Amino acid sequence: MNKEQKIIISTNSAEKINAIVKEHGIKKLLLVCDSSFGFLEPHEEYEKISVPYVIFNEFTSNPLYADVCKGVELFRQEKCDAILAIGGGSAIDVAKCIKLFCKMPDSESYLTQEYKENDVLLIGVPTTSGTGSESTRYAVVYYKGQKQSVTHESIVPSYALLDRRNLNTLPVYQKKCTMLDALCQGIESWWSINANEESRVYSKKAIELIMENKENYLENTDQGNEAMMLAANYAGRAINITQTTAAHAMSYKLTSLYKVPHGRAAFMCLPRVWNYMLCHTDQSQYYAQEELEKIFNDIAAVLKCSNAKQAVVYLEELEQELFEKDSVNFNVTDAELLSKSVNVTRLKNNPVKLNEDTLHHLYIEIIQRTAK
Numbered sequence: 001m002n003k004e005q006k007i008i009i010s011t012n013s014a015e016k017i018n019a020i021v022k023e024h025g026i027k028k029l030l031l032v033c034d035s036s037f038g039f040l041e042p043h044e045e046y047e048k049i050s051v052p053y054v055i056f057n058e059f060t061s062n063p064l065y066a067d068v069c070k071g072v073e074l075f076r077q078e079k080c081d082a083i084l085a086i087g088g089g090s091a092i093d094v095a096k097c098i099k100l101f102c103k104m105p106d107s108e109s110y111l112t113q114e115y116k117e118n119d120v121l122l123i124g125v126p127t128t129s130g131t132g133s134e135s136t137r138y139a140v141v142y143y144k145g146q147k148q149s150v151t152h153e154s155i156v157p158s159y160a161l162l163d164r165r166n167l168n169t170l171p172v173y174q175k176k177c178t179m180l181d182a183l184c185q186g187i188e189s190w191w192s193i194n195a196n197e198e199s200r201v202y203s204k205k206a207i208e209l210i211m212e213n214k215e216n217y218l219e220n221t222d223q224g225n226e227a228m229m230l231a232a233n234y235a236g237r238a239i240n241i242t243q244t245t246a247a248h249a250m251s252y253k254l255t256s257l258y259k260v261p262h263g264r265a266a267f268m269c270l271p272r273v274w275n276y277m278l279c280h281t282d283q284s285q286y287y288a289q290e291e292l293e294k295i296f297n298d299i300a301a302v303l304k305c306s307n308a309k310q311a312v313v314y315l316e317e318l319e320q321e322l323f324e325k326d327s328v329n330f331n332v333t334d335a336e337l338l339s340k341s342v343n344v345t346r347l348k349n350n351p352v353k354l355n356e357d358t359l360h361h362l363y364i365e366i367i368q369r370t371a372k
Ligand SMILES: [Fe+2]
Pocket: 131, 181, 185, 248, 262, 266
């Protein structure tokens, strides 16, 4: 697991990076960053990092495998010996793949080869508070239009540097969407059939921090930003143990079809999924009915609701409150296409079994709710 990862909370992240590269004797960095880089409050500090570096930013928000390969090429050509990722989830995911692939032979696709640990140092500096990718063993890339999950213990960055200043210039819409990604990850991890004591501690901390700090964070205060950066990291650590569940599985096609940002898409699905599960606790594919009911009520309590039913209502109201002015034009005739897109095997860690008919019904509910 990611036990060896060092998580550093600091408002002096450039200095921390310098100390890390010195400690590890790094000679040249590949700096993987996205379009936000030039707008980050500390970007001038990052540009003065004490070792030579070459920038790689030729990828999109849903990064392609071909883009990752370009990064691997650059890493080799420039004889880099470590990778620094400063960016949102996609930038960190690209950096993780470059780290994993750069020591593998390029005679065949990296995606079909056996993954092995290597000694390339990876440092992750998130600039959003959502995915927690800086602390997970997962990366997502797209190959021939299909989402591919790259999973390996060795791609958990050795260092995660949480610098709240990186959130100061994040647009408020993105702040909302990424916060909701963290909230979904915290909740889904809690009820996942893979949850354990450690993951539930992380889930609880993530949800508590979000609930206590969401207003401050959206108002861009230092305290709010620091707390949300930490919340997203806890949610990332939680899903690193459990993976996500049905709300995430259902969200991916909403993102690819309608371009709904990832966190918002997952949050559109979560209350309806929860509502369905609440009505079908007797159909748990893992927990005893009372156990699942208790899990739902425990989550509700952290959301400051008296029971799970009320928590579902609260989350739906929160969605409306946050996105009052940003509507999405869904088409109810897409419900079938959406339900067929969900990889049913990925629903296995959801506490209640969902079949294609149920998914279809849930998508209709989601679309109708969003259309109001
Ligand atoms: Fe997510």
